Amino acid sequence: GRPVSPAGTVRYHRDSPTEQRDAVTAWSAVRTLRPASVGSHSWDYKLPTSGALQSSWVESGADQGWYVKGMAASLDDYQVETPHAADGENDKRSLGQARMKRHDYEAKCFHGEGSVRDLCVGENFTLAGHPEIDTHPLDQRHFTVTALTVAALNNLPKALAARVERLFARNRWLRDGADGWLQREMGEQISTGPVRMHIHFTAVRRDTHIVPAYDPRVDLPQPKLQSAIVVGPQGEEVHCDELGRVKIRFPGTRAKDHAHASGTGASDSDIDSAWVRVASNWAGNGPGSRQQCGTIGLPRVGTEVLVDFLGGDPDRPVVVGQLYNAQGKPAALSSAAGLPDTRHLSGIKSREVRGGRANQLRFDDTPGEISAQLSSDHGRSELNLGFLTEPRSGLHNTRRGQGAELRSDHAVAVRGAEGVLITASSGGGAKGQMLERDELLRLAEGLQKMAEDLSNLAVQVASDEPCGPALKELVQKLKDLHDSGSPVVALSGPAGVAIGSTKNVAMAAATDIDFLSAQTTNLYAGSTASVRAAKGASILANEGGVKVTAAAGKVTVQALDDQMDLVAQKVLEIISNTDWINLKAKHGVRINGGGTELELSAAGIKGYTSGNHHMHAADHQTFPAQKKPLPFPAAKPRHKICVPCLLIAASAHSPFALPK
Incomplete structure (x- = not known):
């Protein structure tokens, strides 16, 4: 408990030189309107959704009077306090109760004056003889002194007293402001009054809790922004926890000041600090990390970072930015030069951990030569857009082209589960549809109609089978590509399409392949041209005829298993310009x-005619009799090819082997 003052029970009485005991000569009660409740909120990033656990609320138990209540x-x-201001719910409640007790303490106090020399701050005394205080129960007549001002007049000679007062003034022992005014008033009272000592004190009832005032704006130091260096374990370039927090060291810390803690705080390792959060320009609200959105760019070990303090609390540091310095210079977004020559470049560049390769997103805002690049040093893989130049070393560089370029020393794949359109058409620009293909559709529909007409002609004049529905279905899929989407690849070049390879070029289909042209279709081969069909082959020319010419070498036309028909509407000529024409048949001609x-x-020569027989x-x-033996080519082996089996194998992407 609080100690009892040697003054014990003090009288409320007038004071004069003839009195035997000291007395309190003035007494007044003072009430101050204070809130009846206190509340607080302290953010805890480990419990972001638990608002109740971050707040507290305490009601007052003091009686401020019926009028003020x-x-x-x-x-x-x-109050919105600094983050994590309390260590748990109980601690938060205790802090709230302490704030409420401070308000209760300030709600009512008593001011007194007199000549009691034995009063000291923090001690209890009992007041007696006061007409209002004496009406209260005995336990409410005990008070604790909380402030005390004493003015005493020494009995030195006047000349010496004046010199002492000047000495006090030069040492600024006499306060200015309200306290100085009180001292002067009390000095006048004792210099003109009956006694040479006067006190002024403030007191509260003994059962009132005396709680110190706490205002974070005043009582907490206000640290400014600080530079720090990110630290981590030996050999670790990126060191963090599941919340993306890092460890830091303030450069001003000295090892000798931290020797008692095994160097913690000045060791350039991960023991130098607790985990410190890193601010981001975008931190999403998703649950967990896999459903989260935002950006992440953790400062690496050795990086200079800018540290601020939440709520001005030095125990709540947070990394708010990263800084370049003479060692960690700005990243070069060009392999040819750095700043200031590349000052028109901006972007993001990462670096391989414990390596020298990089990934980057680069924007080039050079006037008249803007471009963007997404690249990786692995395989020199790049997507270049806009005005393409060599790696920039100044304000103007050699042009490589313009448009878009996707390149890599490794493989490149373009996949679209609902279709892929590759076209050299502008497609209406930014206002056009993504799959704008009107020109290609008009061409496909026209050629499909031409194919149907020629197919019908072949059915009529050559007894060919009509073409199947595959081409029509493909054109329909091309028309529906924008709405329903099919795994179709459409290739269009309004000015032409060139496909080439220094090796093999293969075109394959599990069903049909259609070659269509509105005018001429040419097939050229530098060596051999072969057409092979498992079932049948047909050539139809509606106009202009059909030519088969061998500029050198033999022409062979064979029917290995059936007859051969040569039919002409007019003259059929068989000519040998320099040699014989041999007509051979095993049975006869x-x-x-x-x-x-x-x-x-073999039976001879027979002639049949209903007309004349003239011989010149x-x-x-x-x-x-003489027989001329006839040589005939040997019969060639035949292979039975299962056409349905071929289709099934092609559709299943499996190999097909001919039967032995």
Whole structure:
């Protein structure tokens, strides 16, 4: 408990030189309107959704009087404190109770004057003889001194007293302001009054809690922005926890000042600080990390960072930015030069951990030569957009081209589950549809109509089978590409399409391949051109005829398993310009013209005619029988090819082997 003053019970009485005991000569009660409740909120980033656990609320137990009580109830002292100001819910409640007790302490006090020399701050005394105080129960007549001002007049000679007062003034022992005014007033009282000592004191009832005032704006130091260096374990370039927090060291810390803590705070390792949060320009609100949004760019070990303090609390540091310095210079976004030559470049560049390769997103805002680049040093993979130049070393560089470029020393894939359109058409620019393909659609529909007409002609004049629905279905998928989406690849070049390779070029389809042109289709081969079909082959020319020419070498036309028909609407000519024409048949040859027939066979020569038989010859002789043997090509082996099996294998992407 509080100690009892040697003054014990003090009288409320007049004071004069004839009195035997000291007395209190003036007494007044003072009430101050204080809030009837206190509340607080302290943010805890580890419990961001638990608002109740971050707040506290305490009501007053003091009686401020019947008139003031209603007004006090309408006042609430609510403070937004520094983050994590309390260590748990109980500690938060205790801090709130302490704030409420301070308000209760300030709600009522007593001021007194007199000549009691034995009073000291912090000691209890009992007041007696006061007409109002004596009406209270005994336990409410005990008071504790909380402030005390004493004025005493020494009995030195006047000349010496004046010198002492000047000495006090030069040492500024006499206060200015209200306290100085009180001292002067008390000095006048004792210099003109009956006694040479006077006190002024403030007191509260003994059962009132004396709680110190606390205002974070005054009582907490206000640290300014500080530079710090990110630290981590030996050999670790990026060191963080699951919240992306890092460890830091303030450069001004000295190892000798931290020797008692094994160097913690000045060791350039991960023991130099607690985990410190890192501010981001975008930190999302998603639950967990996999459903989160935002940006992350953790400062690496050795990086200079700018540190601020939440609520001005030095125990609540937060990294608010990263700084370049003479060692950690700004990242070069060009392989040819750095700042200030590349001052028109901006972007993001990362670096391989414990390596020298990088990834970067670079924007070039050079007047008239703007571009953007997304690149990785792995495989020199780049996506370049805009005005393309060599790596920039100044304000103007050699132009490489303009538009868009995707390149890599490794593989490149373009995938679209609902279709891929590759076109050299502008497509209406930024206002056009993403899959703008009107020009290609008009061409495809026209060529499809042409293919149907030629197919119908082949059915009529050559008894060919009609073309299947594959081409029509493909054109329909191309038309529906924007709405329904199909895994179709559409390739369009309004001025032409060139496909080439120094090796093989293969075109394959599990069903049909259609080659269509509105005018001429040419097939050229520097060596051999072959057309092979498992079922049948047909060539139809509506106009202009069909030519088969071998500029050198033999022309062979064979039907290995059936007959061969050569049909002409008019003259059929078989000509050998320099040699014989041999007509060979294993059983015989029949030549029929206009109903007259000549039959050549092993049985001899027979002639049939209903008309005249004229023979013009210089001589006519008959010799003995003689046979001319005929050489015939050997029969070639045949392979049975299962066409449905081929289609099934192609659709299933599996190999197909011919039967032995």
